[in-house]
Amino acid sequence: MSELQYKVVVGLEIHVHLGTKTKMFCGCELSFGEEANSRVCPVCLGMPGVLPVMNKQAFEYAVLVAMALNCEVAKFTKWDRKGYYYPDLPKNYQISQYDLPLSRNGFIEIPLESGKTKRIGIIRAHLEEDAGKNLHATGNFSQVDLNRAGTPLLEIVTEPDMNSAAEVRALAEELQRIVRYLGVSEADMQKGHMRFEPNVNLVITKNGKEYKTPIVEVKNLNSFRALEKSIEYEIGRQAERFLETGEVMEMGNKSTHGWDDIKEATVLQREKEEAHDYRYFPEPDLVPVELTEQWLKDIKSRLCELPIKKQMRYVNEYKLSDYDAGVLTAERTTGEFFDEVVKAGGEPKRVCNLLTQVGLKLANEKGCSVAELGVKPDALAQLAKMIEAGTVSATASTVIFEKMVKAGKEPEIIAKEHNLIQKSDAGKLKKIVEQVLADNQKAVDDAKSGDKKSKKAMSFLLGQVMQKTKGQANPKVVSEILEKKLG
Amino acid sequence: MRDELPDIDCRGLRDQIAAGDVKSVAVTKAVFEQIEKHERTIGAYINTFKEQALAKAQKIDDKIAAGEPVGKLAGVPVAIKDNMCTTFGATTCASKILENFHSPYNATVVEKLLAADAVIVGKTNMDEFAMGSSTENSGLKQTVNPWDTSRVPGGSSGGSTAAVAARFCYAALGSDTGGSIRQPASFCGVVGLKPTYGRVSRFGLVAYGSSLDQIGPITRTVGDCALMMNVIAGYDPADSTSIDEKTAPVPDYLEKLDEPIKRLKIGTVPELNAGSDSDVQKAISGAIEVYKKLGVEIVEIEMPHFDYAIAPYYIIATAEASSNLARYDGVHYGHRTKNPKDYIEVYTKSRAEGFGKEVKRRIMLGTYALSSGYYDAYYLKALKVRNLIRGDFTKAFERCEVILMPVSPTTAFKIDEKVDDPLKMYLSDIYTIAANLAGIPSISVPCGFDKNNLPIGLQILSPAFSEDKLLRIARMYEKETDWHKKKPVIS
Numbered sequence: 001m002s003e004l005q006y007k008v009v010v011g012l013e014i015h016v017h018l019g020t021k022t023k024m025f026c027g028c029e030l031s032f033g034e035e036a037n038s039r040v041c042p043v044c045l046g047m048p049g050v051l052p053v054m055n056k057q058a059f060e061y062a063v064l065v066a067m068a069l070n071c072e073v074a075k076f077t078k079w080d081r082k083g084y085y086y087p088d089l090p091k092n093y094q095i096s097q098y099d100l101p102l103s104r105n106g107f108i109e110i111p112l113e114s115g116k117t118k119r120i121g122i123i124r125a126h127l128e129e130d131a132g133k134n135l136h137a138t139g140n141f142s143q144v145d146l147n148r149a150g151t152p153l154l155e156i157v158t159e160p161d162m163n164s165a166a167e168v169r170a171l172a173e174e175l176q177r178i179v180r181y182l183g184v185s186e187a188d189m190q191k192g193h194m195r196f197e198p199n200v201n202l203v204i205t206k207n208g209k210e211y212k213t214p215i216v217e218v219k220n221l222n223s224f225r226a227l228e229k230s231i232e233y234e235i236g237r238q239a240e241r242f243l244e245t246g247e248v249m250e251m252g253n254k255s256t257h258g259w260d261d262i263k264e265a266t267v268l269q270r271e272k273e274e275a276h277d278y279r280y281f282p283e284p285d286l287v288p289v290e291l292t293e294q295w296l297k298d299i300k301s302r303l304c305e306l307p308i309k310k311q312m313r314y315v316n317e318y319k320l321s322d323y324d325a326g327v328l329t330a331e332r333t334t335g336e337f338f339d340e341v342v343k344a345g346g347e348p349k350r351v352c353n354l355l356t357q358v359g360l361k362l363a364n365e366k367g368c369s370v371a372e373l374g375v376k377p378d379a380l381a382q383l384a385k386m387i388e389a390g391t392v393s394a395t396a397s398t399v400i401f402e403k404m405v406k407a408g409k410e411p412e413i414i415a416k417e418h419n420l421i422q423k424s425d426a427g428k429l430k431k432i433v434e435q436v437l438a439d440n441q442k443a444v445d446d447a448k449s450g451d452k453k454s455k456k457a458m459s460f461l462l463g464q465v466m467q468k469t470k471g472q473a474n475p476k477v478v479s480e481i482l483e484k485k486l487g
Numbered sequence: 488m489r490d491e492l493p494d495i496d497c498r499g500l501r502d503q504i505a506a507g508d509v510k511s512v513a514v515t516k517a518v519f520e521q522i523e524k525h526e527r528t529i530g531a532y533i534n535t536f537k538e539q540a541l542a543k544a545q546k547i548d549d550k551i552a553a554g555e556p557v558g559k560l561a562g563v564p565v566a567i568k569d570n571m572c573t574t575f576g577a578t579t580c581a582s583k584i585l586e587n588f589h590s591p592y593n594a595t596v597v598e599k600l601l602a603a604d605a606v607i608v609g610k611t612n613m614d615e616f617a618m619g620s621s622t623e624n625s626g627l628k629q630t631v632n633p634w635d636t637s638r639v640p641g642g643s644s645g646g647s648t649a650a651v652a653a654r655f656c657y658a659a660l661g662s663d664t665g666g667s668i669r670q671p672a673s674f675c676g677v678v679g680l681k682p683t684y685g686r687v688s689r690f691g692l693v694a695y696g697s698s699l700d701q702i703g704p705i706t707r708t709v710g711d712c713a714l715m716m717n718v719i720a721g722y723d724p725a726d727s728t729s730i731d732e733k734t735a736p737v738p739d740y741l742e743k744l745d746e747p748i749k750r751l752k753i754g755t756v757p758e759l760n761a762g763s764d765s766d767v768q769k770a771i772s773g774a775i776e777v778y779k780k781l782g783v784e785i786v787e788i789e790m791p792h793f794d795y796a797i798a799p800y801y802i803i804a805t806a807e808a809s810s811n812l813a814r815y816d817g818v819h820y821g822h823r824t825k826n827p828k829d830y831i832e833v834y835t836k837s838r839a840e841g842f843g844k845e846v847k848r849r850i851m852l853g854t855y856a857l858s859s860g861y862y863d864a865y866y867l868k869a870l871k872v873r874n875l876i877r878g879d880f881t882k883a884f885e886r887c888e889v890i891l892m893p894v895s896p897t898t899a900f901k902i903d904e905k906v907d908d909p910l911k912m913y914l915s916d917i918y919t920i921a922a923n924l925a926g927i928p929s930i931s932v933p934c935g936f937d938k939n940n941l942p943i944g945l946q947i948l949s950p951a952f953s954e955d956k957l958l959r960i961a962r963m964y965e966k967e968t969d970w971h972k973k974k975p976v977i978s
Contacts, residue, residue: 042592046814048585048693049572049594051726081810083857085834092813142830144818279857281866284697284807286727 005205011160017193018061019185023150024129025052036145044150046090051285058152061184062127063299069122071106075291079283088132098280101126109308110170121159128153165231177307181332196227200234212249213238220258230259310335318348327356333369340377346384358401373405383411390474396420424474433481436464447486492517497563497657497711504562511544511562518564522655525977530630531650533569534576535609543606558604566650566659569610572691580693581625582615584815584822584841594691596719603718608656611646615843617695619643624845633975638899641671647705648675658706664699666919669931673894673944676933679705680712683951684926685730688723694811696804699923709962713740735952747963754788754887763896770935770943777967788883792875799869800920802856809853877925884950894931894944928954932961933970
C-alpha cells in the first residue's frame with residue numbers, strides 16, 4: 001500500500017442530558033437505573049389530552065451552555081415537532097427546535113497536546129426532549145421503558161473542524177469539563193448523559209487531485225475511548241476502501257455505522273442515508289420563548305471562568321506546568337479553591353503542590369471536593385507562606401495539611417504542637433554543624449577533596465545534621481553553613 | 488311516582504337545589520328517566536353514569552341539608568363530550584382506537600365541573616376525534632336530531648347539543664375546532680359558545696387541531712353559558728396556551744348579563760348572508776330587526792378574506808391532527824392489532840383497524856401538507872391566510888362591537904345526505920371556522936325555525952376576551968325572543 005496523503009475531517013453531533021430536577025415538559029423527576037416506567041406521568045407517556053409545559057431551568061441551563069460555547073443566543077425561539085414513528089417515542093413526535101434554535105454560531109476552544117488551543121466552530125445548540133428506551137429481551141416481543149422519555153436534551157452540532165481522533169477526544173473532554181463547570185450536567189458517558197455521533201471522512205490527495213471519501217456517521221459510542229478508537233478505525237477503513245474502490249462522497253452515499261466495543265470496529269448499520277421526512281412544524285401546544293434583557297443578564301451572571309481559560313491562565317501567569325494546570329482545572333471547585341488560596345497570599349506553585357500532592361488525595365479519600373475538606377483558603381495560604389519562608393519543610397507541610405483537615409486548627413499551631421517548625425537559627429545550627437563535622441572527619445576530607453566524592457559527602461553531612469535535629473533543621477540554611485565551612 | 492323534570496335553566500335549578508326546594512336526586516332521577524325513555528331514539532351518549540350521578544346528587548343534597556356551602560353548579564346534571572378525559576368511564580373520542588381507553592387523569596374542565604358540585608350524567612357522542620359536522624363520523628354510534636330524528640344533530644359536538652335539546656341534561660361541554668359547538672347548537676336549537684382561544688384550559692381535551700381547539704358550554708340559555716363560563720374559564724398552568732389572568736382578567740360573566748350595552752354598533756356582512764338558504768337569511772334579517780328595535784346601530788362591514796377561510800382551516804387543522812393522532816399507534820394504549828408480524832404492523836394494522844374513514848382522510852391530508860417540499864406551499868401559506876383573516880376581524884372591530892352572521896348556511900340536513908361528499912360537508916363550515924382561525928369568541932343562539940320546523944342559529948362574533956360583552960349582547964336578543972324556549976317533541 002503506497003503512502004496515502006489525506007486529511008481527516010470530523011464534525012460532531014452531541015447530545016447532553018441537562019441535570020434538571022424534573023423533565024423537559026412535565027414534573028417527573030429525572031432518574032437513572034430506576035424500575036422501568038416508574039418515573040412517568042400522563043404527559044411524558046403521551047396520553048390523550050396532555051399538554052407540555054416548558055421547564056424553565058432546562059431552558060436556562062441550555063442558554064448557559066450556549067453562552068459558554070460563545071454562541072449567539074436568540075432573543076426569540078420556538079418549539080417544533082419532529083415526527084417519526086418509533087416505540088420509544090410515545091407521541092411519535094419529538095418536541096425539538098427546527099428553524100429558530102435557541103443559539104447558533106459559536107465556538108469551543110480545545111486544548112491540544114502541543115499546549116496550544118484550537119477553535120472548533122459550533123453551528124447550533126438547541127433544546128429537545130429525549131426518547132425512552134426499547135428493551136429487547138428474549139422472546140418474540142420488545143418492551144419500552146419510558147423513564148428517560150422527556151429528559152431535557154441539549155443538542156450541539158459542531159463544524160467539521162476536527163482533524164484527528166485526538167482532537168475529537170479533546171473536544172469531548174473539554175465539553176464535559178464545561179458542562180460540569182456550569183453545573184448543568186453530570187456528563188457521565190456511561191449513564192448516557194453525553195452521546196457523541198461523529199461524522200467522519202477523509203480528504204485524500206492523489207496525483208495533485210483531491211478526493212473526499214463518503215461520510216460515515218458513527219453511533220453507539222459510550223466512552224471517550226470508544227469515540228477516539230472509532231475515528232481511528234474509520235480513518236484506516238476509509239483509506240483502505242478508497243484504495244480498493246475509489247468511491248468518493250456523493251449525494252445519498254452517507255452511511256451509518258455502529259461501534260462494536262468488543263471487536264473495536266465500526267459495523268455498517270444503514271447503507272444509504274434514508275430520506276427522512278420529519279414533517280417539522282411549529283409546536284402549537286407551546287408558546288415561543290422570548291428572552292428578555294433582564295433574563296439574559298440573570299443567566300449570564302451564572303457563567304464562570306471557563307476551564308480552558310483558567311488552565312491557560314495558570315500556565316501563563318503562574319508558570320504552572322500544563323499537567324498541574326490540567327489537574328487543578330479538572331473540577332470547577334478545585335480551581336476555584338486554588339484561586340482563593342492564591343488570592344489569600346499563597347504562592348501559586350506552593351499552593352499547587354499542596355493541592356495536587358495532598359489536598360486532592362485527601363478529598364478523594366473523603367469523597368468530597370478540596371473546598372469541602374474543612375480547610376479555609378486563608379489557612380492553606382498561611383501554610384504555603386510558611387513553606388515559602390522556610391518555617392516548615394515541604395515534607396512537614398504534608399503532615400500539617402493532613403492534621404489541619406483532621407483538627408481544623410491553624411497551620412502554625414499544628415506545626416508548633418507537633419514540633420514541625422524548621423530550625424533556621426543560623427547560630428544554633430552552626431553549633432550542630434560543627435559537632436557533626438567534628439564527628440565525621442572522613443566525610444569532611446572527602447567533601448574538601450573537590451573530586452566527585454565531595455558531592456556525596458556533602459549530602460551525607462547534611463543528612464547527619466537533619467538526623468540530629470530530628471528533621472527540623474532548615475536544609476537550605478544547613479547547606480549554606482556547610483558550604484561556608486567546607487568550601 | 489314520576490319525578491318531575493323541572494323546565495328551568497341551570498341557574499334557577501341550582502338556586503332551587505341550593506335552597507333545598509328541589510332535590511338534586513329527584514332532578515337527576517328525572518333526567519335519567521328522560522334518557523331511558525328517548526336515548527334509544529336519540530343516541531346522544533356513549534356512556535352514562537347513573538349510579539355515580541345519583542350518589543353525587545345525594546351527596547350534594549346531604550351537604551345542603553347540613554348547611555354546608557355548595558358550588559356554582561350544585562346538583563345540576565351536566566354532560567361532557569367524550570373527548571375530554573375523565574377518570575370515570577372511558578374516554579373514547581367516539582373512536583374504535585380508544586374504545587376501551589380509561590384516562591388516568593381528569594381534564595381541567597372536568598375537575599372544575601366536579602369542584603363546582605355538578606352531577607356528571609354521562610359522556611356524549613361526537614364525530615370521531617371531533618372531525619366532522621354531523622356526528623355521523625362517530626365510530627361507535629349514531630346520534631340523531633331531537634327535532635327530526637331523520638336528521639343529523641350537527642357536529643362534532645352533536646351528542647352534547649342533542650342531549651341538551653332532548654333534556655338529557657341541563658348543560659353540556661363541547662369542543663369547537665371549526666364550529667363544532669356552534670353548528671350543532673344551531674341545528675339543535677340550543678345555545679353554544681366557543682370562547683376565545685386560551686380562555687378555557689385545553690388540558691385533558693384530546694387534541695384535534697391544537698391551535699384551533701377550544702372547549703365551551705352548550706346550554707338552553709345565554710345565562711347558562713355565562714354560568715358555565717364562570718366555572719370553566721381561567722388560566723391553567725398545565726396549558727401553556729391558556730392566557731394568564733393579569734393579561735386578560737376573567738370577569739363574572741353573570742354580573743352584568745342583563746344590562747344592555749348602550750350605543751351598541753353591530754356589524755353585518757350582507758354578501759356573506761346571501762350564501763345561506765332563504766329561511767336562514769330571513770331569520771338573520773329578523774334578528775337584525777330585533778336589535779334595530781333595541782336602538783342598535785347596524786353597520787355593514789367587509790370581510791375580504793372570509794371566503795378563503797376553508798382552505799387554510801383544513802390545512803392547519805389536518806396538519807396538526809396528523810401529528811396529534813400519531814400517538815394512537817397500538818404500542819402504549821388503545822386498540823392493538825392481533826398477531827402483528829413486527830412492530831411496523833403494530834402501527835399500520837392497529838391504525839388501519841382503529842381509525843374511521845374521515846379520520847384517515849384528514850391524517851393523510853395533514854401528512855401531505857407537512858411533507859418536505861410541500862410545507863411552504865400549504866402549511867406556511869395557510870398561516871399567512873390565517874393572519875389575513877385575523878386582520879379582517881381587527882379592522883371590522885374598529886367599526887363595530889360584534890359581528891352577526893348565520894352559523895350555518897342550512898338547517899340540519901338528512902342523515903347520509905352528505906357523507907359521500909366530504910367537500911360539501913367541509914364547505915358547510917364556512918361561517919364558523921373564521922372565529923377559530925382568528926381565535927376569537929363566538930356564540931350561537933336560537934333565532935328561528937325553517938319551513939320544516941328545524942331550528943336556526945344566529946352567530947355573534949366578538950373580539951378576543953370579550954365574552955362578557957358577547958354574552959350581554961346575545962342576552963339582549965334572547966330577552967326579546969322566545970326561540971330558546973321551544974322544545975322538540977321527540978317522536
